[in-house]
Amino acid sequence: MEGPSTGDEVTEAPDRWRLTGLAMREAARILRAEAASLMGLGGLRARTPKRLVIVPPDMRTCDATIADDIYAGYFVFGGRALATGGRSPFALEPPSEAWADILHGFSWLRHLRAADTALARANARALVDEYLREQHGPAIRKPSVAARRAISFLSQSPLIVEGADHVFYQRFLRGLARDLRTCTRAARVASRPLGRLQAAIALAYAGLCCEGCETLGRAATKVLARELDRQVLADGGHVGRNPRVVLDLLLDLLPLRQVYLARGLDPPEALVRAIDRMPPMLRLLRHGDGTLSHFNGAGSTPVDHLTTLLFYDEARASPLQRGLLSGYERLQAGRLVLVADVGAPPPPFVAHDATAGCLSFELTSGEARVVVNLGAPRERSDPLALPARGTAAHATLTLDRASSAAFTSDARGLSKLPAAFLESRFGTLLISGPGEVQTKRPEPLVLEARHDGYASGFGVLHERRLVLGAAGDALAGEDRLLPASGRAARGVGAVPAALRFHLHPSVRARRAQAGRVVLLGLSNGETWQYVLETDGVEARLEESLYLSATDGARKASQIVVAFDTAAAPVIAWRFEKLTAS
CATH class of the missing domain: 2.70.98.70 (Beta-galactosidase; Chain A, domain 5)
Known part of the structure; x- marks a missing residue:
């Protein structure tokens, strides 16, 4: 087809001096962050948790039938499938990068927990143990994957550690500590602001859920509040303008607020503000089929997750008609819905998903x-x-x-x-x-x-x-x-x-x-x-x-x-x- 299959020409090449200036800014930021990290500034120091004290809820929907596929060695992630044939999935060549990220993020453990059988629990523990023993591959070292894995391990910990022996429990805590160290570094020095926010969310969870991580949790709460204020706009959109990012963040932020309250702590005001602002923006971007608009990097929508989030939206507000800061407009008459992109490009350092779709x-x-x-x-x-x-x-x-x-x-x-x-x-x-x-x-x-x-x-x-x-x-x-x-x-x-x-x-x-x-x-x-x-x-x-x-x-x-x-x-x-x- 003409267009995407042949590639666009560009109006003009990016300005060399602008590119050079941005590169110099990022290099200077890296040096400052590395220096602060070496001096231990900010209080972000991860220690091995002594024990788990609370289990955070997981708002992502689950399907117990997927547990049967996993037990049979059939792993379907990110649109790709791999049959392990009795081997560890962590020892095999992944069919795609996205598949590997999901495998090592362990969010799929929720399906085994939904099965609620002794077989599913044993399978979950065996797979986690295989991962803890293997520990290789580029996906393991990705900060975004480490953050997802830490949150998954915490939210699915009853499935993993109930009935486990002391040796496995300690190995599990050490594996969690490794991920927290990855996240502490990412919260300081990650280039992508979204990566810093994801790391801060994982660290805040750990500080609340793990004995021995209280100091880390207090420091992470400060980073979390700072990044939320920087990245979540007043109309509920994300500064990078990707609608899917709003959905994914809210799936983690809503349970995090519940954990603060369960520990008898006031959630940071920035967290409360973000949670209040984001659902109306999701409603603005949502179409009649329950999916989000495809702007600025948004692909397929997990409709069940979005429906769950909006069900728990306490305000149950009508959709916004205008997202002036995010650059989106909604027109609706009866069953006819139009959503338009009327925004300027986001700041360059958050524009890794941004598209040239203005007025689409x-x-x-x-x-x-x-x-x-x-x-x-x-x-x-x-x-x-x-x-x-x-x-x-x-x-x-x-x-x-x-x-x-x-x-x-x-x-x-x-x-x-x-x-x-x-x-x-x-x-x-x-x-x-x-x-x-x-x-x-x-x-x-x-x-x-x-x-x-x-x-x-x-x-x-x-x-x-x-x-x-x-x-x-x-x-x-x-x-x-x-x-x-x-x-x-x-x-x-x-x-x-x-x-x-x-x-x-x-x-x-x-x-x-x-x-x-x-x-x-x-x-x-x-x-x-x-x-x-x-x-x-x-x-x-x-x-x-x-x-x-x-x-x-x-x-x-x-x-x-x-x-x-x-x-x-x-x-x-x-x-x-x-x-x-």
């Missing part, structure tokens, strides 16, 4: 997805991971097959050196993009937005107007290209452009009326149509991909409207329902 939107009718973005593959090493972050992978406008933002991978010449250093610390960062994004809601069902991501390369602004029908049976849209400041005298030049509307794989699409109309059959039985209202252009159906399915990438279609900006600087279109389900 997703549309759902009831439980049926209609328009989507491609989302993100499970594996960061997937060849489609970077193309899926380009503008062409989103339901928005592209100019000359260029993205509206640039990444460190786009660096050229002397810029490659600082870009390579940054990528070694963070992964591929979105490094430049729209400097100004303006939004207006003149009426509750009307969204008007504009961005300048194409101003420097093409001298134009992209403006989009979206209007939902009050009956929830239509979406009218208009995309307009305007001269950027200082370019008005020259006008909008002749540049090839394309509007893209990626369709969910469940949508059956068929062209009609010589490309003026595309008929759409939805999974809920409804029939819709896409109608072009601008003369001189037509809609084509092209291949696309949907990367956010729970079973991996799926083939899909996209509506593409190609046009010349000089001949048609304004494109009007609409989606409308023809028949109900």
Whole structure:
């Protein structure tokens, strides 16, 4: 397909001096953090716990039937499966990096606990013992995996240690201590702010749940409060703008608050604020099928986890309609829901998931997805991971097959050196993009937005107007290209452009009326149509991909409207329902 499969060009390569400045800032931060670590500043010192005193709850849903698969040596994680044939899964070559991370994170122990049988308990203890004895592979040393493993060991400790002998119990505590040491280092020196927050959460759990870790817990609480205030925005979004991060953080923060209360301690105010703010943001980003919007690195949604979180939301508030700090807007009329990305790029050091999808939107009718973005593959090493972050992978406008933002991978010449250093610390960062994004809601069902991501390369602004029908049976849209400041005298030049509307794989699409109309059959039985209202252009159906399915990438279609900006600087279109389900 055109777009993500072929890769986008970029509007312009990232500025060399900006890249160099960011690299120098990160190098200086590393030196300061390492110095503080050597001097033992901050009180983050992990000791071997004496014993476990409280078990934190685990809000992740579980399935006892998975325990049978694990007992049979069949491990299915991250969309990949491995049959061990009686060997230890920790001694085998993992089928993918994501699979290895999940295996070594041990969150799957909850399924064995749900089985609640002597066989499941014995199997869990044997697998943990195999891990404690093997202790090799790159996944073990990842701070994010160590943090997840520490929390999993604590929350599933009754399954692991009840009835165990003293030798195993001490080996288990020593293994936990190793993970806590990894987390103490990550909380100080990890490059990614999210990594520092995840480490602080794990350390706070340990400080509350383990005798002998009280000092560590008090220090971790301070780090936790600091990182939450820095990373959770006032509207409940995460500073990196990835919706899935909000979900995953809340799954850990809600039980952590309960543990503070169970120990007779007041949770830090930053924790309480974050927990209060995040559920309304999740509701803003949630569609009628129960999944989150696919923006800025969000892939598949564990619907059961999201449903559980929102059930425990004490406020049970209505969804936010505007997330001004996070850069998301929601329009809803009846069963028709639209969520749009109207945000500028996040700060560079948290932009490892960020995408060039400004002014893209997703549309759902009831439980049926209609328009989507491609989302993100499970594996960061997937060849489609970077193309899926380009503008062409989103339901928005592209100019000359260029993205509206640039990444460190786009660096050229002397810029490659600082870009390579940054990528070694963070992964591929979105490094430049729209400097100004303006939004207006003149009426509750009307969204008007504009961005300048194409101003420097093409001298134009992209403006989009979206209007939902009050009956929830239509979406009218208009995309307009305007001269950027200082370019008005020259006008909008002749540049090839394309509007893209990626369709969910469940949508059956068929062209009609010589490309003026595309008929759409939805999974809920409804029939819709896409109608072009601008003369001189037509809609084509092209291949696309949907990367956010729970079973991996799926083939899909996209509506593409190609046009010349000089001949048609304004494109009007609409989606409308023809028949109900």
